[in-house]
Amino acid sequence: MMTTILAFAILCATTLLVLRNLRTVAHDTYEAVASAAVRLRHSSKPGAKLAFLTLWVLIFGLSYFL
Template sequence: MMTTILALLILTATTLLVLGNLRMVAHDTYEALSSAASRIRQSGNPRAKLAFAALWVLIFALSYLL
């Protein structure tokens, strides 16, 4: 019970911090994605890297939705 409450408090605090700095998070995400896209275009195997990125997006999406 105590672990669940602590986990929920940490999740709530983290969500509030992200939402409080949403403009900076969006800017940093855009910069990271644009640099990653340019590196993927320059490298040789874009499918493997896109599959790996899709895996991480799926992990993060499921952690917030479930």
């Protein structure tokens, strides 16, 4: 029971921190995605890197939404 309460408190605190700094988080995310897109465009193996990116998005998406 105590572990559940602690986990829920950490989840709530993290969510509040992200929502409080949502503009900064969105700007940093945009910069990271734009930079990754430029590097992907100029790399020699875009298919492999795109597959690796898709894998990570899938892992984080499923862990967050399930």
